[in-house]
Amino acid sequence: MRCSDVEALWDDVRTGQEPRSERAVAHLRRCKDCQAVYEQYEGVAYCLTCLPIVEPPVHLVPRIYDHIKALRNRYRSKLSDSVARVESPLGTLWVAWRDSGITFVGIDRGEDEETQVASIERRLSRPVRVVQAPDWIQTAVRDFFATWQVDMSRVDISGLSPFEQAALRKAAQIPPGEVRSYGWIAREIGHPQAARAVGQAMARNPVALFFPCHRVVDANGALHNYGYGVEVKARILAMEGYVKTGR
Amino acid sequence: MTANASPQRSPEVPSVDRFERIVDEFQRRLYGFALRMTGNREDAEEIVQDAFVRAFRALGKMSPEQRSELRLQPWLYTITLNVTRNRLRSKRPTNVALDSLADPDALLNNTQEGPEQPEQVVERGTDLELVEKALLQLPMHLREAATLRFIEGRSHPEIAEILDQPIGTVKSHVHRAVRILRRILGPEVGRVVKAEEPINAV
Numbered sequence: 001m002r003c004s005d006v007e008a009l010w011d012d013v014r015t016g017q018e019p020r021s022e023r024a025v026a027h028l029r030r031c032k033d034c035q036a037v038y039e040q041y042e043g044v045a046y047c048l049t050c051l052p053i054v055e056p057p058v059h060l061v062p063r064i065y066d067h068i069k070a071l072r073n074r075y076r077s078k079l080s081d082s083v084a085r086v087e088s089p090l091g092t093l094w095v096a097w098r099d100s101g102i103t104f105v106g107i108d109r110g111e112d113e114e115t116q117v118a119s120i121e122r123r124l125s126r127p128v129r130v131v132q133a134p135d136w137i138q139t140a141v142r143d144f145f146a147t148w149q150v151d152m153s154r155v156d157i158s159g160l161s162p163f164e165q166a167a168l169r170k171a172a173q174i175p176p177g178e179v180r181s182y183g184w185i186a187r188e189i190g191h192p193q194a195a196r197a198v199g200q201a202m203a204r205n206p207v208a209l210f211f212p213c214h215r216v217v218d219a220n221g222a223l224h225n226y227g228y229g230v231e232v233k234a235r236i237l238a239m240e241g242y243v244k245t246g247r
Numbered sequence: 248m249t250a251n252a253s254p255q256r257s258p259e260v261p262s263v264d265r266f267e268r269i270v271d272e273f274q275r276r277l278y279g280f281a282l283r284m285t286g287n288r289e290d291a292e293e294i295v296q297d298a299f300v301r302a303f304r305a306l307g308k309m310s311p312e313q314r315s316e317l318r319l320q321p322w323l324y325t326i327t328l329n330v331t332r333n334r335l336r337s338k339r340p341t342n343v344a345l346d347s348l349a350d351p352d353a354l355l356n357n358t359q360e361g362p363e364q365p366e367q368v369v370e371r372g373t374d375l376e377l378v379e380k381a382l383l384q385l386p387m388h389l390r391e392a393a394t395l396r397f398i399e400g401r402s403h404p405e406i407a408e409i410l411d412q413p414i415g416t417v418k419s420h421v422h423r424a425v426r427i428l429r430r431i432l433g434p435e436v437g438r439v440v441k442a443e444e445p446i447n448a449v
Contacts, residue, residue, distance in 0.1 A: 008422050011396070011403075036434075043436035044428045047378040048397035056278035060292055064270050064299045071303055072263070
């Protein structure tokens with residue numbers, strides 16, 4: 001083994017993981033030059049391990065936390081929907097939206113903001129941020145109460161199941177001031193046995209008013225149920241010009 | 248994911264939700280590493296901040312499978328190294344180390360005839376400032392190898408993973424770094440150490 005080979009093996013020899021160690025050690029025993037080199041290499045390694053551990057400044061971790069917090073917020077705002085209170089002839093509404101369209105419409109329940117926002121978040125299964133309503137949201141609400149109809153391209157119910165979406169889209173075809181039964185929707189969307197499931201889909205409608213689940217009633221014309229109370233359902237239908245003609 | 252149970256305890260899968268824990272665990276180590284690599288506290292501080300931000304972003308884009316397979320420590324070293332390289336490249340285009348990268352022999356000759364004579368090393372004993380400076384005189388790739396090996400105490404395979412280099416290259420860089428450091432610090436470096444205390448293998 002040549003001296004240069006032995007020198008190159010120094011770090012392997014000291015960690016004892018080199019199969020050629022034995023030959024290198026044998027060489028070292030009789031080579032003063034290599035011994036000196038090994039000693040000096042050890043000196044270098046030792047000097048490096050002696051370098052003091054410098055503590056980071058105390059503000060380092062808080063600063064990193066701040067960066068992370070800012071990133072999280074930015075990330076969140078991309079995921080989250082915006083929500084705003086909008087005044088309407090029916091009282092205050094909560095309207096949530098994202099780039100793809102309006103994702104939630106609900107009637108203010110008079111509870112504190114935190115509770116209502118939490119229930120919207122639960123309904124949408126994602127965080128929402130309370131902001132001021134932009135013009136297009138105000139306009140959408142105003143237009144709805146003027147025409148009782150909505151530009152469906154501005155509403156996003158893509159988070160719902162295909163069945164729920166089909167049921168709601170069918171409900172949206174009921175003309176304002178008229179009602180249809182749960183069974184009618186079930187038949188229309190090709191699931192004649194699923195009247196009860198239609199009822200559940202209406203109950204889970206995240207976009208109240210705009211998807212007019214209030215126009216869907218019992219087979220015998222009874223208003224049946226409404227997320228905000230049957231009286232509110234009756235009131236909306238009355239505002240639309242519905243006159244009960246049934247038995 | 249838990250199908251093939253291993254005898255070792257499974258470490259927590261890194262995630263952005265619990266990223267603060269990662270910061271707490273590694274900030275000292277990465278700061279120390281960046282400081283040795285740059286020799287500058289402000290740089291080290293900025294590098295560590297950038298590195299954690301990059302790590303956070305990267306982690307946020309990974310699938311759960313990728314995260315569970317991630318080897319956190321080498322990965323963080325790699326990110327820190329990349330940030331360090333970028334920073335040194337943009338900040339000091341005429342860095343000593345970069346000059347010597349172009350002509351390592353010039354570095355050796357310079358330091359032999361330079362102000363730091365071997366006697367001074369002996370006189371000042373373990374003058375650690377000299378060691379710090381010597382390390383900073385190394386070309387970047389050799390400084391990386393030496394710092395990871397002797398200051399961070401990483402094994403050859405670990406360094407190979409961090410630097411994404413073959414083990415042979417790592418060993419060769421470590422050896423070249425030590426050879427140059429020996430020349431810079433002078434032949435008496437061994438004697439200084441011997442007078443102090445026995446050498447502990449890293």
